[in-house]
Amino acid sequence: MIPLFLLFGIFATVQSLRPEITNPPVTGEVKVPHEVQTILRNSCYDCHSNQTNLTWYDKIVPASWLVAQHIKDGRNGLNFSEWDKLSPADQKAKLWESVNQVSQGAMPLQSYTLAHPQAKLSQNDIKVLQNYIWSLRVNNKPQDTAKIEALNDQSAALKKVENSAKIPQTPNGIAYVADYKNWAVVSTTQRLDNGTMRIIYGNDIAIKAIKEKKINPWPDGAILAKAAYEEIEDEDGNISQGAFKQVEFMSKDHKKYKKTNGWGFSRFKTTELIPYGKRADFVIECMNCHKPMEKNDYVFTLPIRQ
Ligand code: HEC
Ligand code: HEC
Numbered sequence: 001m002i003p004l005f006l007l008f009g010i011f012a013t014v015q016s017l018r019p020e021i022t023n024p025p026v027t028g029e030v031k032v033p034h035e036v037q038t039i040l041r042n043s044c045y046d047c048h049s050n051q052t053n054l055t056w057y058d059k060i061v062p063a064s065w066l067v068a069q070h071i072k073d074g075r076n077g078l079n080f081s082e083w084d085k086l087s088p089a090d091q092k093a094k095l096w097e098s099v100n101q102v103s104q105g106a107m108p109l110q111s112y113t114l115a116h117p118q119a120k121l122s123q124n125d126i127k128v129l130q131n132y133i134w135s136l137r138v139n140n141k142p143q144d145t146a147k148i149e150a151l152n153d154q155s156a157a158l159k160k161v162e163n164s165a166k167i168p169q170t171p172n173g174i175a176y177v178a179d180y181k182n183w184a185v186v187s188t189t190q191r192l193d194n195g196t197m198r199i200i201y202g203n204d205i206a207i208k209a210i211k212e213k214k215i216n217p218w219p220d221g222a223i224l225a226k227a228a229y230e231e232i233e234d235e236d237g238n239i240s241q242g243a244f245k246q247v248e249f250m251s252k253d254h255k256k257y258k259k260t261n262g263w264g265f266s267r268f269k270t271t272e273l274i275p276y277g278k279r280a281d282f283v284i285e286c287m288n289c290h291k292p293m294e295k296n297d298y299v300f301t302l303p304i305r306q
Helices: 004-015 034-043 063-077 088-103 110-115 123-139 145-163 178-182 204-211 280-296
Strands: 184-191 196-202 223-233 239-252 263-269
Touching: 034 123, 063 110, 088 123, 088 184, 145 239, 178 223, 184 204, 196 204, 196 239, 204 223, 263 280
Parallel strands: none
Antiparallel strands: 184 196, 196 223, 223 239, 239 263
16 A cells, blocks of 8 residues: 555646646638637637647646647647648648548547537537538539549540440459449548548448448448549649549448458449459458458448438
8 A cells, every 4th residue: 555645745746747738829720610610619629729728628647648748749730720831732631631530539539528528519510510521522613624624534434334235343243333423422531642532432221221320230232332533623722523543342241241251342443444353362452451440340431420
């Protein structure tokens, strides 16, 4: 047993080591509609701005050490008070990433909302953020005419393959499904490193399962598609969907695809929809990378909760 006085001693000493959190100047604040701003201020600013409410964190070491680290890391990755330091494209990308993080329930950090329940986002808050980000995507006509023309040529090329008698098929026997473009969108993600955006779609069975929260495991017949597109950026940095690069499918059938964790994997590349993989065992590559999501039935995407 450690004597009580010693504990107090340690406690008091450690308090004096409290890390200093300061609020550097705001160089340029994010410009978003008022209702979006309110949500960000309420739930994100303590860690992602230079306007941290310094009274909020429980001033007890070691909790404040953790908090100080969160604020440091948070500001490093995303700072709504130094928005002017990002290019318009990066600003847009950070907003996309923010909405993705929020949709997946990864932000605000749970350790924070436990202590600050008022910072938790309601379903409605999440919808407001999602609608805002989608409005950015669809309202802005891309400016890059060369790319748009290329895009038009492309969709014609794609249609030609889709309408041909021979439907492309991967070596493990999975045929391309042209209809995925009409399925509901489950989520969108962006890769900042190579300028692509990915749209994840679900067929009717998948969408029904999401609504009924029966996605662990996903039911047989569910198909998830992930399509990758180039991004087109206009003069204001608005990003919209550009040229098609590839589409991948995961088709659930726990019996038929037993050997591959219940999923049939397939990938078709370019507008020629070239099936990926030389032999049926190409799926090892897919499986290995999806393996960390084992507890989630091998699916990365947490659907935007309806
Ligand atoms: C308690 C502090 C805290 C709060 C509140 C918080 N975050 Fe974070 N956030 C972090 C930390 C720490 C990281 C970096 C490490 C990580 O990814 O876990 C981060 C990372 C991020 C990233 C990735 C940034 C990058 O590109 O590196 C995004 C986007 C993000 N947060 C969005 C949000 C949004 C949106 C909110 C509000 C709805 C929010 N966060 C609330 C602490 C916080
Ligand atoms: C390098 C790692 C990696 C490899 C290899 C990989 N994936 Fe994925 N896959 C991901 C990640 C990460 C996501 C989550 C969405 C995102 O961030 O783009 C994903 C998402 C998907 C999705 C949407 C459903 C979900 O899990 O979110 C499908 C469908 C998919 N992948 C199919 C495939 C197929 C088919 C292959 C093999 C030909 C494959 N993947 C190989 C990393 C990988």
